[in-house]
Amino acid sequence: MKLKVVFTKSFKILKEFKFFILISIFLSFFSAIFGGLSIGLLLPIIDQNPEFVINQLGLDFLNSFLNSVNVTSQIELVRLFAVLIIVMTVFETLFSVLSSFIAIDISSKIIYKLQTKLVEKYYDLDQIKRNNYESGYVFSLISENSRQIGNLFSQVLSSFKNIFKVIVYGYVLIKVSLLMTISAFFLLVILSIIIKAFVGKKLKKQSEITLKSIENLNSSLIENLNNSKYIKGTGRSVDFQNRLKTDIGEFIENYIKRSKITAISAPIFNTINAVSIALLIILGTLFINVSIDQWLPLMVPFIIIIFRLVGPINSLNSLRVKLEGVLPDFSRIISFVEDASQNSTSNGSKIFDSLNKRIVFENVDFKFSKSRKFQIKNLNLDIEKFNHIALIGPSGGGKSTIVDLLMKTYDVQNGNILVDEININDLNTPTWQQKIAFVNQEPTIFNTSIRNNLLWFSPESNDTQIIQSLKDAQIYDFISSLDGGLEHVFNDNGTGLSGGQKQRIAVARALLINADLIIFDEATSQIDITTESEIYDTLLSLKNKVTVLVVAHRLTAIKNIDKIAIIEDGQLSDFGTIQELLDYENFYSDSLKKIK
Ligand SMILES: Nc1ncnc2c1ncn2[C@@H]1O[C@H](COP(=O)(O)OP(=O)(O)OP(=O)(O)O)[C@@H](O)[C@H]1O
Numbered sequence: 001m002k003l004k005v006v007f008t009k010s011f012k013i014l015k016e017f018k019f020f021i022l023i024s025i026f027l028s029f030f031s032a033i034f035g036g037l038s039i040g041l042l043l044p045i046i047d048q049n050p051e052f053v054i055n056q057l058g059l060d061f062l063n064s065f066l067n068s069v070n071v072t073s074q075i076e077l078v079r080l081f082a083v084l085i086i087v088m089t090v091f092e093t094l095f096s097v098l099s100s101f102i103a104i105d106i107s108s109k110i111i112y113k114l115q116t117k118l119v120e121k122y123y124d125l126d127q128i129k130r131n132n133y134e135s136g137y138v139f140s141l142i143s144e145n146s147r148q149i150g151n152l153f154s155q156v157l158s159s160f161k162n163i164f165k166v167i168v169y170g171y172v173l174i175k176v177s178l179l180m181t182i183s184a185f186f187l188l189v190i191l192s193i194i195i196k197a198f199v200g201k202k203l204k205k206q207s208e209i210t211l212k213s214i215e216n217l218n219s220s221l222i223e224n225l226n227n228s229k230y231i232k233g234t235g236r237s238v239d240f241q242n243r244l245k246t247d248i249g250e251f252i253e254n255y256i257k258r259s260k261i262t263a264i265s266a267p268i269f270n271t272i273n274a275v276s277i278a279l280l281i282i283l284g285t286l287f288i289n290v291s292i293d294q295w296l297p298l299m300v301p302f303i304i305i306i307f308r309l310v311g312p313i314n315s316l317n318s319l320r321v322k323l324e325g326v327l328p329d330f331s332r333i334i335s336f337v338e339d340a341s342q343n344s345t346s347n348g349s350k351i352f353d354s355l356n357k358r359i360v361f362e363n364v365d366f367k368f369s370k371s372r373k374f375q376i377k378n379l380n381l382d383i384e385k386f387n388h389i390a391l392i393g394p395s396g397g398g399k400s401t402i403v404d405l406l407m408k409t410y411d412v413q414n415g416n417i418l419v420d421e422i423n424i425n426d427l428n429t430p431t432w433q434q435k436i437a438f439v440n441q442e443p444t445i446f447n448t449s450i451r452n453n454l455l456w457f458s459p460e461s462n463d464t465q466i467i468q469s470l471k472d473a474q475i476y477d478f479i480s481s482l483d484g485g486l487e488h489v490f491n492d493n494g495t496g497l498s499g500g501q502k503q504r505i506a507v508a509r510a511l512l513i514n515a516d517l518i519i520f521d522e523a524t525s526q527i528d529i530t531t532e533s534e535i536y537d538t539l540l541s542l543k544n545k546v547t548v549l550v551v552a553h554r555l556t557a558i559k560n561i562d563k564i565a566i567i568e569d570g571q572l573s574d575f576g577t578i579q580e581l582l583d584y585e586n587f588y589s590d591s592l593k594k595i596k
């Protein structure tokens, strides 16, 4: 990732906060000025002849101040300046704290912005691209990388304080001796820049490796947490624990390496600083050609200022190193956002209201990736309004993919899907999707009350409607026997619910949204025959009220179906009523005869 891109993007993010950034910089400026003054005020204390030093430093106004207050003795002068130093330091600190507060505020807002933006982009990402990202990667982007960047911005803002300090103190130094200042500059800055460049490169590389191991660990953690029951049940918990421990170990190892590189830079700089100061004193004896009783009052503040400058210069340098460390976070976020922004899934403008006549697949082709063969080939299918249609066929034949195309999870590559003669791509996607209810094998149960599990998909519904749909889905008796009834919460995608119970809650959700099209993908496969037939009875009661598509393996599920579509190898091999399909030999002839 080019540094320039990072800068342009950062600038774009910061633009929104320009007012507060300006205030923060303004406060930093004053904090530095008061800092400089508090140092300047040391000089008259050190020197027997303050006017000379004050003039030398260009702080002429101090002289007029001295003349205006009536100080008679040297001791009184010292006391006066000591009090002034306190006042100046209080102001310096006050302004510094205020500007830090603003910086913290801005950086938190930036983190919020980045995290919400990433969530938005995550939902924008079309499913084919989504398939390329591991959950751990996305998790790290939102939780870790965005936080790193936000914190960096706060450090950049705080660094203005240091920049101003360097300028103000630098000014005082130049007034003492230009040659000395240039020497100090070379010793302190150039040397550390050279070393930082070396440390910075190493740190950047290590940061990237560390980020990878965080992602890896996140992925493994998510996987283990989601599947611990299965892992334990298969007697493999030790193996999985060990794999997880290896990931944790790898992360810690990389984390230590990264921290050590960061940690090593401070002592290196302290050493350089100490050596530089000693060298400066020697240089001072060469460059400043005044008698020793004038040399001391000049050199002492010079060294004091240099000591006070060490901190700001070091943190400016550390910032450079940190910037290198955060670059990988930046490039990850930028490329993810760019990837999600070039969205290829179509979204039209026509609001879908309700299905009036039919849904037609017209010579539809679809494949998941460019290199692979078409998973759906020249598919033609006519789903009439209120028809109940079954998709059956061998595993891997493409039934679920057809459902995905219908639900606009993916776009077709050739051909059209027409909804009442309108191309599905011209429909506003959410308005179409909200009229489709999807019930699959392992329905999602959210970590919230049963009520919310339904309400979140039909925000306008009231309790009476919710209860009615639960009754129609044959699950209300069970729900009302639970602690809290509708308020009951099942954690972790419905732990504590049987597969069939989850499916019936999903059926209730489907009934509640008053869908135009209900899709069951193997939905009743885990339900006992009695409950299954009860649910299909419910569906039967929806005859002439809603269009239904049933993907089924169990042929018992298709007893009351109007038409059957046999999908083999991505194509429609047969289509008709059970009676029609019985009239000639086909893939399901034998089984169909049995259910007849
Ligand atoms: N995300 C994906 N990326 C690439 N290929 C996929 C993806 N999902 C499914 N496929 C492939 O598409 C083909 C059709 O799969 P699909 O899930 O539609 O079959 P299905 O008829 O629903 O099977 P089953 O009855 O077992 O559920 C399969 O060859 C499968 O490997």
Ligand SMILES: [Mg+2]
Binding pocket: 399, 400, 401, 521
């Ligand atoms: Mg399937």
